[in-house]
Amino acid sequence: xxxxxxxxxxxxxxxxxxxxxxxxxxxxxxxxxxxxxxxxxxxxxxxxxxxxxxxxxxxxxxxxxxxxxxxxxxxxxxxxxxxxxxxxxxxxxxxxxxxxxxxxxxxxxxxxxxxxxxxxxxxxxxxxxxxxxxxxxxxxxxxxxxxxxxxxxxxxxxxxxxxxxxxxxxxxxxxxxxxxxxxxxxxxxxxxxxxxxxxxxxxxxxxxxxxxxxxxxxxxxxxxxxxxxxxxxxxxxxxxxxxxxxxxxxxxxxxxxxxxxxxxxxxxxxxxxxxxxxxxxxxxxxxxxxxxxxxxxxxxxxxxxxxxxxxxxxxxxxxxxxxxxxxxxxxxxxxx
Numbered sequence: 588x589x590x591x592x593x594x595x596x597x598x599x600x601x602x603x604x605x606x607x608x609x610x611x612x613x614x615x616x617x618x619x620x621x622x623x624x625x626x627x628x629x630x631x632x633x634x635x636x637x638x639x640x641x642x643x644x645x646x647x648x649x650x651x652x653x654x655x656x657x658x659x660x661x662x663x664x665x666x667x668x669x670x671x672x673x674x675x676x677x678x679x680x681x682x683x684x685x686x687x688x689x690x691x692x693x694x695x696x697x698x699x700x701x702x703x704x705x706x707x708x709x710x711x712x713x714x715x716x717x718x719x720x721x722x723x724x725x726x727x728x729x730x731x732x733x734x735x736x737x738x739x740x741x742x743x744x745x746x747x748x749x750x751x752x753x754x755x756x757x758x759x760x761x762x763x764x765x766x767x768x769x770x771x772x773x774x775x776x777x778x779x780x781x782x783x784x785x786x787x788x789x790x791x792x793x794x795x796x797x798x799x800x801x802x803x804x805x806x807x808x809x810x811x812x813x814x815x816x817x818x819x820x821x822x823x824x825x826x827x828x829x830x831x832x833x834x835x836x837x838x839x840x841x842x843x844x845x846x847x848x849x850x851x852x853x854x855x856x857x858x859x860x861x862x863x864x865x866x867x868x869x870x871x872x873x874x875x876x877x878x879x880x881x882x883x884x885x886x887x888x889x890x891x892x893x894x895x896x897x898x899x900x901x902x903x904x905x906x907x908x909x910x911x912x913x914x915x916x917x918x919x920x921x922x923x
Contacts, residue, residue, distance in 0.1 A: 631704035635687055635715065636680030636722065644679040644774045645672050650911045651778025651793055654857055657918050659783060670733035671781045675742065675774070677726030682746040682770070684719035688712065689754050693819035699812060734781040741777055745770040757821045764805060764823065772797035792851035796910070799848045802841035803877045804903035806834050810883060810896040831892070835881045838899070842877035846870035852914055862917035869910055876902035 626634075649672055687694065687705045694706035704710040710718075723746055730739045749770040756763040775793035780786060806824065809816065813825035824834045849870050853863035880899040886892035 626702075626704065626709060631709055632718070634702075635684045635704050635710060635718070637683035637687075638680070640683060641676050641679045645676050646908070647774030647797060647911065648672060648675045648778035648781075650915055651775030651790065652782045653778070653915055654775075654793070654852075654918055655779040655782030655790070658789065658857070667733040667781075670729055671738075671778070674726045674729030674733065675777055675781075677722045677729065678742045678746060679726075679774075681719045681722030681724075681726060682749045684715060684722065685746070685750045686754050688715045688719060689750065691715075693758075693821065696819045697812075697815040699815050730781070735784045737785060738777055738780045741773065741780060745773045745777075757823075759822065761822050761824050761827055764802070764809075768798050768801045768805075771801050789852070789855040789857050792848075792855050792857065795848050795851060796845075797907075799841050799845050800903065800907055803838040803845075803873065803880070803899060806838035807880065807896045807899040807903065810834055811893060811900065831883050835884060838877050838880055839874075842874045845873055849910060858914045858917040862914050865913045865917075866910060869906055873902060873906045 649668075652668060652671060687703055690700075691703075691705040691712070694700035694703050700706060705712070705715050723743075727739055727743060730742055749767070753763055753767040753770065756766055772794050775797060776786070776790050779790035779793060783790070809823040810825045810831070813823065813829070816823045817826045824837065825831065828834070846867065849866040850863055852858045853860070853866070876899045880895050882895045883892035886895070
C-alpha cells in the first residue's frame with residue numbers, strides 16, 4: 588500500500604509487489620542454481636500478503652509517525668507505535684491479498700506472477716477472502732484502539748481505492764497508474780495522523796513525496812514487464828503505446844517535479860538545511876537516471892533497452908530510503 592515497492596504504494600500502486608527490487612524471471616532454471624524450497628502455508632501467506640511491499644509501507648509509515656512525534660515533542664517510541672505499525676501492516680497486507688483474489692486469473696497468465704498461491708490454486712478463493720478480510724478488520728480495530736478515527740478512515744479509504752478503484756481500472760485505462768499512486772503514497776500520512784491525530788500540511792508534503800516518486804519507479808517496472816502486462820490485458824503505458832515515448836515523457840516529468848516536491852519538508856520545517864542539500868543532490872541523481880532511461884527510445888531491441896529500465900528501478904529503490912533516513916536524522920538533530 589501501496590509504497591510499488593511500489594505500484595509504492597504502498598502501499599500500493601501498479602503491481603506494487605515489484606516495488607521492492609526482485610530478480611527477473613528466467614525461462615529455465617539454471618543447473619548450477621539451488622532449487623527453491625517447496626511452498627508452504629507460511630511462504631504462501633507472505634506471497635499473498637505481499638510481505639516485501641507491506642514492509643515498505645510499514646517503513647514509510649514509521650517515518651511519518653517518527654516525524655509527527657518529533658513535531659509534537661514526544662518520544663518517537665511512545666506507547667502505541669508498535670500497535671500502529673502492526674495495524675497498518677495488516678491493512679496493507681489485507682488489501683494486497685484482496686488484490687490477488689481479484690487478479691488470480693490474470694496473474695496466472697503472467698510469468699512473474701503465475702506462481703502466486705491464489706493464481707495456481709494452492710490457496711482457495713474462500714480461504715484467500717477470509718484471510719484478507721480478517722487482516723483488514725484486525726488492522727482497523729488495532730488502529731481504532733491505539734490511534735484515532737482519522738487514521739482508521741484513511742486506512743479503510745486506502746483499501747477501498749486500491750481494491751475497488753485501482754484494481755479493476757488497470758484493465759480499462761492507463762489512468763490506473765495515476766489513481767493507484769494515491770493509496771501507494773498513504774504510508775507516511777497514516778503514520779503522521781497516528782502520531783498527531785489530524786492531517787496537516789507537513790503530512791501532505793510526505794504524501795506528495797511518495798506520490799511523485801512512484802511514477803519514474805513504475806514506468807521502469809512497466810517497461811521491464813510490458814510483455815507480461817500485455818498477456819494479462821493490463822493497460823500500462825508501455826503496452827498501450829509500445830514505442831516508449833509516453834513512458835519516457837511521464838517518467839521525466841515526474842522526476843523533474845520530484846526535486847521541488849522533495850524540498851517541501853524543509854519548507855514546512857520538518858527537516859533543516861542538511862536535508863535540503865541532500866534532497867537536492869538525490870533529486871538530481873534520480874533525474875539523471877531517468878534521463879538515461881530515455882535511451883530506451885534508441886535501443887535497437889527490447890532486450891537492449893532493459894538495462895536502462897533496470898538501472899532506473901535500482902536508483903528509485905535506493906533514492907526513497909536514503910531520502911527518508913536523512914529527513915529523519917536531520918529532524919532529530921534540529922530538535923535537540
